[in-house]
Amino acid sequence: MALFSELNLSEPVLKALGNMGFESATDIQSQAIPVAMTGQDVIGQAQTGTGKTVAFSIPVVEFVDTKSESLQALILTPTRELCIQVAEEIIKVGSVKGVRVLAVYGGQDIGRQIRALRNRPHVVVATPGRLMDHMNRRTVRLDGVRVAVLDEADEMLDMGFVEDIETILAECPAERQTLLFSATMKPGVRELAKKFMRDFVVVSAKASEVTVPSIEQVYYEVSEAQKLNVLTRLLDIQSPELAIVFGRTKRRVDELTSALQTRGYIADGLHGDLSQKQRDNVMSKFRDGGLDVLVATDVAARGLDVSGVTHVYNFDIPQDIDSYVHRIGRTGRAGKSGIAATFVTPREIDHLHHIERVTKRKITRKPLPTYIEARESKQRVAMEQLLESSQNEDLGAFRHLAEELLENQDSITVVSAAIKLLTKGTQEVPITLTAERPVRIRGQHKSERGRDHRGRDGSRHGSSRFGKGSGGGHYRGNRARG
Numbered sequence: 001m002a003l004f005s006e007l008n009l010s011e012p013v014l015k016a017l018g019n020m021g022f023e024s025a026t027d028i029q030s031q032a033i034p035v036a037m038t039g040q041d042v043i044g045q046a047q048t049g050t051g052k053t054v055a056f057s058i059p060v061v062e063f064v065d066t067k068s069e070s071l072q073a074l075i076l077t078p079t080r081e082l083c084i085q086v087a088e089e090i091i092k093v094g095s096v097k098g099v100r101v102l103a104v105y106g107g108q109d110i111g112r113q114i115r116a117l118r119n120r121p122h123v124v125v126a127t128p129g130r131l132m133d134h135m136n137r138r139t140v141r142l143d144g145v146r147v148a149v150l151d152e153a154d155e156m157l158d159m160g161f162v163e164d165i166e167t168i169l170a171e172c173p174a175e176r177q178t179l180l181f182s183a184t185m186k187p188g189v190r191e192l193a194k195k196f197m198r199d200f201v202v203v204s205a206k207a208s209e210v211t212v213p214s215i216e217q218v219y220y221e222v223s224e225a226q227k228l229n230v231l232t233r234l235l236d237i238q239s240p241e242l243a244i245v246f247g248r249t250k251r252r253v254d255e256l257t258s259a260l261q262t263r264g265y266i267a268d269g270l271h272g273d274l275s276q277k278q279r280d281n282v283m284s285k286f287r288d289g290g291l292d293v294l295v296a297t298d299v300a301a302r303g304l305d306v307s308g309v310t311h312v313y314n315f316d317i318p319q320d321i322d323s324y325v326h327r328i329g330r331t332g333r334a335g336k337s338g339i340a341a342t343f344v345t346p347r348e349i350d351h352l353h354h355i356e357r358v359t360k361r362k363i364t365r366k367p368l369p370t371y372i373e374a375r376e377s378k379q380r381v382a383m384e385q386l387l388e389s390s391q392n393e394d395l396g397a398f399r400h401l402a403e404e405l406l407e408n409q410d411s412i413t414v415v416s417a418a419i420k421l422l423t424k425g426t427q428e429v430p431i432t433l434t435a436e437r438p439v440r441i442r443g444q445h446k447s448e449r450g451r452d453h454r455g456r457d458g459s460r461h462g463s464s465r466f467g468k469g470s471g472g473g474h475y476r477g478n479r480a481r482g
């Protein structure tokens, strides 16, 4: 591991990294940054949560000439949430140098974006659909771009953005530098690379293992009907700091979100049919700790970095292996540990073993949590709350009543009743979710899926019948589209 101070970085960048609290570079950073700084094209592959964003943000910021007014760096991301997050990271790395960064993504007021683009950002982070929109309106010029970055390159290809990306890169000067990053790569990426990159260098950190060892991977064999109870029991027993629950479709996410809310969890949903305002709102609540559980489609699988996510639950096993790798990678980031639990119906067991084989990692089977265990965990939480309250709060006003109460009752009975009251209303309210079809292996290569970027998010299933939150704008392209 190298120190950033050994990587020949400029003072302003080093200072900014110091402000971010970063001293030593991660593997991918110490390997990719020196190569990228020579101006060479780079394909960077490293596990989830290992700091790929900073690995490309540093060269980007170093290359920007702040005296120039032109747009010099372009970063493309597959989703809006990731676009915002990456822009924020580059803003931090470029803060001391004074680099102007703008995020341009679908769902946001285009007029406002056009005005912001007139302020001459040095760096634009964009989702492909909205950038194309600006190119067609001639409200963005790419002829000064010296470095282009594709974050989650393989996903953008999967979502059907190939043509958009080709059009975008063709508008950038041919002598630009191109950097391409993801935790997973597939043959299509190399084809794109051959077409649009000059003699590129592939930098991959720990390619032998695609998943992060600090993530404990487990599975529960369940029927469709059992899934909800198993999930809420696990939430009670494991009490995650923050959890992400992945569902297969938008309808699933809507139904599951309302089910969890009904059972008393602080949960909200994220998928591509929500308005941008709703999406922003959910993400900022989740980042600020105003939500315990984020229920999401694969729209949240890629790149999102929220510290404190200790648990990922695959309520529905993902169809493809890359999706599994990225979903579970929302925990166990930056050296932290995490738990990833996957629910598997009996007919999907083969699919699970297929994932194990390809990722070369054992996923351990766990016994189903029982209602009793969950109840005991909840009672223990209630007990801890009582204890904490009795230590920290001023209870003077209640003492008189407490003494009166204990005149006729013994203390054990009274405290038991208090715990019972505190855990009241948390029994398993019966809720039936619409069943999802089991996932099957569709050949070894996911390229056979033939999905389009809409189907991926399950929009074909329409929106929820009793889910909240789908009343907002319906964005056809659920992810970066539009």
Ligand SMILES: Nc1ncnc2c1ncn2[C@@H]1O[C@H](COP(=O)(O)OP(=O)(O)OP(=O)(O)O)[C@@H](O)[C@H]1O
Pocket (backbone or CB within 6 Å): 021, 022, 023, 024, 025, 026, 029, 046, 047, 048, 049, 050, 051, 052, 053, 054, 182, 183, 302, 303, 304, 305, 329, 330, 333, 334
């Ligand atoms: N050198 C560093 N030292 C400490 N923490 C770092 C360093 N570089 C990055 N991080 C932190 O590590 C976390 C993960 O980084 P990042 O989101 O860039 O991962 P990633 O490799 O892009 O993952 P994914 O494949 O999921 O997109 C972030 O919170 C980031 O701030």
Ligand SMILES: [Mg+2]
Pocket (backbone or CB within 6 Å): 052, 053, 151, 303
């Ligand atoms: Mg990333």
